[in-house]
Amino acid sequence: MLLSYDGFAFHGFQRQKDLPTVELALEEALSLLDKKGRKVKVTGAGRTDRGVHALGQVVHFDISWPHGPAALRKALEANLPSSIGIYEVVPVDFAFHARRSALWRKYAYFIWKGDCRLPHLSRYVWWNRRGWDMDLAKKFLTMIKGFHDFGAFCRKADRPSDARRTIMEAGIEEKGPLLKISVTGRSFLTNMVRIIVGTMDEIATGRKSLEDISRLLSGGSRGEAGPTAPAEGLFLWEVRYDPMPFGCEEYNAVTGNFIL
Amino acid sequence: MLLSYDGFAFHGFQRQKDLPTVELALEEALSLLDKKGRKVKVTGAGRTDRGVHALGQVVHFDISWPHGPAALRKALEANLPSSIGIYEVVPVDFAFHARRSALWRKYAYFIWKGDCRLPHLSRYVWWNRRGWDMDLAKKFLTMIKGFHDFGAFCRKADRPSDARRTIMEAGIEEKGPLLKISVTGRSFLTNMVRIIVGTMDEIATGRKSLEDISRLLSGGSRGEAGPTAPAEGLFLWEVRYDPMPFGCEEYNAVTGNFIL
Structure with missing residues (x-):
């Protein structure tokens, strides 16, 4: 999925015990949604430090979810704090890896x-x-x-x-x-x-x-x-894959004029 | 002077007893700076409501200040909460009135x-x-x-x-x-x-x-x-006068790409 977050709300992306991190927030929200009640782990394309923002972070995960990606995006956003926004959730092939499949990061x-x-x-x-x-x-x-x-x-x-x-x-x-x-x-x-x-x-x-x-x-x-x-x-502005799994319409509208 | 503020921090522009308003914040900070110790009153070009933002509000006031407008801008900003920014302070003629001299507001x-x-x-x-x-x-x-x-x-x-x-x-x-x-x-x-x-x-x-x-x-x-x-x-985006009393370089940089 493609997401944005306000770095001010987090001690960085990566889990650090019980401190508020993006990884912890995502995994808690996704685990609540897994239909088999399993703990969901996420892998991010870039590990942003404490205070660093993302407009175009990408993470992958495995989840049991029968209702399709649009409903997952909506349910997930409803379970996350307002400092995280989910642009798109798309199904990918098992070979896709948010970090290792990335061609470049901007x-x-x-x-x-x-x-x-x-x-x-x-x-x-x-x-x-x-x-x-x-x-x-x-x-x-x-x-x-x-x-x-x-x-x-x-x-x-x-x-x-x-x-x-x-x-x-x-x-x-x-x-x-x-x-x-x-x-x-x-x-x-x-x-x-x-x-x-x-x-x-x-x-x-x-x-x-x-x-x-x-x-x-x-x-x-x-x-x-x-x-x-x-x-x-x-x-963290953009992570590029080939092919890009996302449509990016909302992402493009936000990044196209953000501050400058 | 030309200023911006984050409307979230205020109960609007206009004074309402002791509630935090832009007018109160400006008048308190300016009164501290008046060399004769007088209470300074400000007049704004537009009275924004509670929660409404300004990127280009204009206010006029009379103050005793011997150190020039650039030093006043700096001293004033240092005395204001971080939710208000002062782009420029310029001396004007007594005939200038922030509200009545305005040609239009955007x-x-x-x-x-x-x-x-x-x-x-x-x-x-x-x-x-x-x-x-x-x-x-x-x-x-x-x-x-x-x-x-x-x-x-x-x-x-x-x-x-x-x-x-x-x-x-x-x-x-x-x-x-x-x-x-x-x-x-x-x-x-x-x-x-x-x-x-x-x-x-x-x-x-x-x-x-x-x-x-x-x-x-x-x-x-x-x-x-x-x-x-x-x-x-x-x-409140822009207030236009003829002639414009401000240079607007910083204002233009901010408004030129703000969100869209």
Whole structure:
């Protein structure tokens, strides 16, 4: 199924005992609906951290449900907190795996560089008032595209032995003081997009140079990259499969103009 | 000054004893800043009801403040709750009056007609799942343009003896199941935009006919129009003056892509 959630309501996607997590909320609601009374487990395409939002998360699960996918969507949404919305539930083949079948994932990060507070958007943007050299910001995004060792852009405790990843697309859109940074890759390391944005802030304000980055991209320590940007600006935006199992009409209407 | 606020936090714009209202919050914060310690009174361009949002409200006031408008904006925002944002403070001539100098006001109303819940936008849209005939909805908006007696589109207790008003523009934008209705007029009656939207819902679902409306527009009772649509979808969007006292850069960045 394709779903969205407000990261403010959760301690991240992944189950953590009894803390409110997206996984726990989904599994509790789905288990209530299983006709054989079994516990339903879900597998998500991306494990978002605490406070991170999703507009296009995908999860798969097995359930006994005789009434069809539209009725399941409706029943499920009725059993979930208002911080989770279910766009679509579709039946898939047993071979489909939300994480492993994904071709790529796209994250979006919103930054507000204005002087004034935004009461309606404050939960969804990083309010960063430092003056940015947009040319440097764009050069940085161009540099990170491609296949690199992103070990320095990973939470230290989670760094894998092979931290090489491919960034397929990275770009920035501007509307005056409102920025949207988009990063697309097959898979990401823990906190990778937030550390990319935090490093971009240091580049764009001259605290780090592009030369520092070119060294970092062939390996480096976490301390050499910038800080982890706040969770509130980050959205798991899209997960792509081939073929796409969803129609996406409602998803497209929401993401097509969301903030910027 | 030009400001925005989240209507959820307030019992409307206008002061009501000690209830949290936008007027009270602004007057308390400004009075703290007045160098002569005087109580500052504000006058708003539009009195939004309880729960109604503003992205472009304008208020004027007199204050003793020696440090210039940019410093006043900053000091004021620091003294206000996070549900109010101040885009710009500009000095104006004594002849300027936020309400009386306004040429027109524009309201926007957002409707979500999708099946699924929108966790990030639920405070800002009316979730109305009834099937709409968009052609009827558009014809209705065309009919209300111009100079009519809108007495039936006013909260009963507030109906003035002369309820004739001019609607300069009325239109609807669609992006799949997301709708934005915009209504522009010199001035509005109490609840007028919400009753227009509530009546539009009855027209677009066939519960009222366009003939009913043409009769209503030359006067009618409140009961003959549709119900008052919920406050959460409504935004005071723009107030226009000639000349405009504001630069509007941040305002334009926010309103240019807000929801739709």
